[in-house]
Every structure is written in structure tokens, then in C-alpha cells.
Amino acid sequence: MSSTTRVLFDEPGPRARRQIQVATAVSLLAIAGVIYLAVARFADSGQLAAAKWSIFTTPLVRTFLWEGFVNTMKLTVVSGLIALPLGILFALLRLAHNKIARWLGTAYVEVFRSVPLLLLVLMFVLALPPLGVNLPIFWKICVPIVMCNAAILAEIFRAGVNALPKGQLEASLAIGLTYWQAMRLVIFPQSIRLIVPALVTQLVSLLKDSTLGYAASFPELLRTANVLTARTHTLIQVYIVISLIYVIINLLLSYLARVLERRLNRTRVSSAGREGGAIEDTPVGGVLPMETAPGGAIMR
Amino acid sequence: MEIVLSNWSPLLDGLWITLSIAVLAFVGAMVIGTVVAVMRISPVAPLRAVGLVYVEFFRNIPLLCLLFLVVFGLPDIGVLFNLYNSAVIGMAMFSAAFVCESIRTGINTVQVGQAEAARSIGLTFSQSMRFVILPQALRSMVQPLVNVWIGTLIGSSLASVIGIQDVTAVGQNLNNRYAGGLAVFASIAAIYVVIALLSGGVGGWIERRVTVLR
Numbered sequence: 337m338s339s340t341t342r343v344l345f346d347e348p349g350p351r352a353r354r355q356i357q358v359a360t361a362v363s364l365l366a367i368a369g370v371i372y373l374a375v376a377r378f379a380d381s382g383q384l385a386a387a388k389w390s391i392f393t394t395p396l397v398r399t400f401l402w403e404g405f406v407n408t409m410k411l412t413v414v415s416g417l418i419a420l421p422l423g424i425l426f427a428l429l430r431l432a433h434n435k436i437a438r439w440l441g442t443a444y445v446e447v448f449r450s451v452p453l454l455l456l457v458l459m460f461v462l463a464l465p466p467l468g469v470n471l472p473i474f475w476k477i478c479v480p481i482v483m484c485n486a487a488i489l490a491e492i493f494r495a496g497v498n499a500l501p502k503g504q505l506e507a508s509l510a511i512g513l514t515y516w517q518a519m520r521l522v523i524f525p526q527s528i529r530l531i532v533p534a535l536v537t538q539l540v541s542l543l544k545d546s547t548l549g550y551a552a553s554f555p556e557l558l559r560t561a562n563v564l565t566a567r568t569h570t571l572i573q574v575y576i577v578i579s580l581i582y583v584i585i586n587l588l589l590s591y592l593a594r595v596l597e598r599r600l601n602r603t604r605v606s607s608a609g610r611e612g613g614a615i616e617d618t619p620v621g622g623v624l625p626m627e628t629a630p631g632g633a634i635m636r
Numbered sequence: 637m638e639i640v641l642s643n644w645s646p647l648l649d650g651l652w653i654t655l656s657i658a659v660l661a662f663v664g665a666m667v668i669g670t671v672v673a674v675m676r677i678s679p680v681a682p683l684r685a686v687g688l689v690y691v692e693f694f695r696n697i698p699l700l701c702l703l704f705l706v707v708f709g710l711p712d713i714g715v716l717f718n719l720y721n722s723a724v725i726g727m728a729m730f731s732a733a734f735v736c737e738s739i740r741t742g743i744n745t746v747q748v749g750q751a752e753a754a755r756s757i758g759l760t761f762s763q764s765m766r767f768v769i770l771p772q773a774l775r776s777m778v779q780p781l782v783n784v785w786i787g788t789l790i791g792s793s794l795a796s797v798i799g800i801q802d803v804t805a806v807g808q809n810l811n812n813r814y815a816g817g818l819a820v821f822a823s824i825a826a827i828y829v830v831i832a833l834l835s836g837g838v839g840g841w842i843e844r845r846v847t848v849l850r
Contacts, residue, residue: 348679356679356680360681360682363683363686364682377713378713381714383713446829446833450790450828451790451828451829452790452791452793452794452804452828453790454793454794454796454797454804455793455804455807455825455828456825458807458811458821459818459821459825462808462811462812462821463811463818463820463821466817544698546698550797551797558700558701558704562704565708571708572709575704575708575709576705576709579697579702579705587696590692590695590696
């Protein structure tokens, strides 16, 4: 519980403790009832049959799904590696003194944060080939993901730079560094430390974006799962297993982000930076992906 | 371009479907999200656990995967909704996790001193929430909630993958029929961008109206 809610709840007296005990018992019963109902539903429609679940033990299915998984990871890592420098570039554009550069950066970020990723993928798959731009399937999904996530990463970098106390820039300018030297030597290294958790959280979004390879016929995990359901007629089993795979991987990544945040915050020197720090306020950047990714990075 | 202009009627229908899905999903998400947020801060441990599991599951699952699960998987166990309702329910449950996190973050940004002061003047839990904590928390929740709305709007485009004729699907159809290509998709992208920017603008206006200048 957060400190606010801990303060709101007084140490419960005997009557409150009894109420909490009653509520705990009732809610436990309710949860058990819901779980029982769900399992009963599964059993009634014959979905608990061993035959349906045993397909996951066959090596053929396992290899098939593993290939999909590897493709998903490839897509995620490659898009992340390409989107990162692009994001830095657009962040720098937005922070530049030159009005045209600033306008370019802002326009790109605002547009590509608001465009649905699916639309971009469809554009690359359906609209561009007739015009001659026919990329291989991997790039048909990778380039749109990069375009959208570069905009989001640009916002994360910008937030990181803005979260630093202004004194840092002023001091670096005062000792004679130019603006770009100050950015390169003083501001960016510090802001990188601030935003690493948000970057890892963005990796989670990238992983979720990879499922849009479905629209590009790229054989990532979701599409291989779909093919599997068509062949083995085991819809809900496959989708449950796939969902669990995605959730577990993303949970691990989020946990990594939390560990990184704790580790980095422990050695942080400046505490005055909390005011602008939208990043620190958000639990593991939990809200940050949302506010920098209306393009649906999490929604995909 | 002519394709878009001469086909404005199906585009408008698609836009209506997109907006209706997004609005219904967002409203549903607000309701579910508030409930889950309350569960997460309640002193009853099982409710806290359920809230945590809910949020962690729906934040980490890709939306497309969730839509497949809800639309194609659930009928297997007999939970049947029509296509539109399944999509709305899936999107609402998905966004609810983010609404819950926004609410919790908003409540956490209220300084602890406020809650302590409220207690020390004798307000009960619900009184301090109503008069002290929530009004301040709501102010800092505006921006994240607007972003959840924009995310819901843009995520609704995924409904086209499962067969709903929202504006993205209409664009695909137009492209198939007339090979209009880039112009069609660019116009639809423009529609989304305009709505998202407008929403952002309205959100900023709301936030400015409720900000307390210190």
C-alpha cells in the first residue's frame, strides 16, 4: 500500500479488524466460487479434455511455436535497436534552438504518436507495393514499428532531459560549453540514467507491437498460434497458452525495469529533480508508456 | 483523393463505429478501472491480490492477443457475445488496467501530509477521500486519463483485424475496390491524428481549468 493509503487507514481497532476478517473470508469464498465456475464451464464444454491440451507436448507443435517465438524476439530486438537512435534524433530535434528543426521534430512526434500502428502496417503491406516500395515481410512490419516507437522514445528522452534540474544546463553553459557540448557531456548521460526504466517498459510495448506482424503475415508468435488453431481446432487452449507466454515475458521485463529503477535511484545524487520528473512519479513508468504512446504501444 | 471524397458515406459509418467502440470501451474502462483501483488499495488482502493480478495480466498482454482470446477463444467455453460486444468488452478490460494505474498514481501524487492532516482534524477515511484526497488526485489524473482515452481510440483500430467494420476496415475495403492506396490510408491516418490531437487539446484545456496554482 502506498504511503498515502497507509496513512488514511488507521491501525484497525477490534471492530475494524473483525470487519476486515469477514470481508477477507467473503472475498476468498467469492473468488473460489468464480474460479470453480470458470473451471466448470471449461469442463462442460469439453475443453479440459486431455486430447486438447496434449498437443502442446508434441515436438512438432513445440517447434512450430518456438519458431514463432524466435521471430517475435527477433522483431522486437531489431525494432528496438533501430528505434532507439531514431528516438534520440527526434528528441534532439525537438530540443534544438533552430525553429525549423523543432517544428520538424514536433510534427513527426505528434503525428506518429497518434497514428494507429495497424494503419501504418496496412499501408506498407497494401498501399506501398503498387507504388514500387515492396519490402521483405520482416521489414514491412519492422519499419512501421520503428516509426511509431521512435516518436514515443523521442518523448521519453525529452522527458528525461526536462526532468533534470535546470541548473545542470546553466552550469555547463557557465563553464563555457556550447549547447550541444553540454547536451552531450552533461545532460544526456544523466538523463539516460533517469529514463532506463521507462526504456525497458517501452521494450514491453515493442513486444506487444510485434503481434501486429499478424497483419503483415509475418510468422510471429500470434500468427503461428492462429495457424495452429486452424489445424488442431483447439482455439481457447492455444490462445490461453500464448497469452500466458506474452504475459510472463512482459512481467519479467517489467520486473527488470523495477529492479533497474530501484538500483539507479539509490545512487541518484540530485533530489531536486523530482519536480519535473514525470518518470519518477510513475510506477515503473507504468503510466509513461500510456502518455507517450497513444499510438497504442500498449494497446496493441 | 477522389476515392475518399466520393466514398465519404462508408467512411463516416466506419468513423461512427470506431468512435462508438472507443467511447464505450473507455467508459467501461473507467468503471472497471475505478473498481480495480479500489480493490488494490483496500485492506482486504484477497481483493488486493485480485486487483494486482488483474492489472498485471491486462497490462502485459498484447491487445490483439486479448481480442483473439475474447472473440475467438471464449465462445469455446460457451461465453458468447456478438462481435461488437466482444470487442468492446475486450478493449474495456484492457484499458481498465491503465485507468487503474492512472488512478493509483494520481492518488499517490497527493502528498502524505494531506492525508495526515485530514486524519488529524478527525475526518474518517471516506470523508478524507471525498473532501481532501480525491479532488487533488483527480487534478493530476487528467493527463494520464486523456492518454488512456487516446490509446483506446487508437487501439480500436485493432477491431478491424477481427472483422468489425471500423474506419480502418473501411479503408482496407476502399483500397481493395479502387486500389486507391496511399491516399486512402493517409486520409484515414489523418482522421485518427486529428481526433487524437483534438482530444489532447481538450484534455489540456480541462487540466488547465482544474489546476490549482500554488
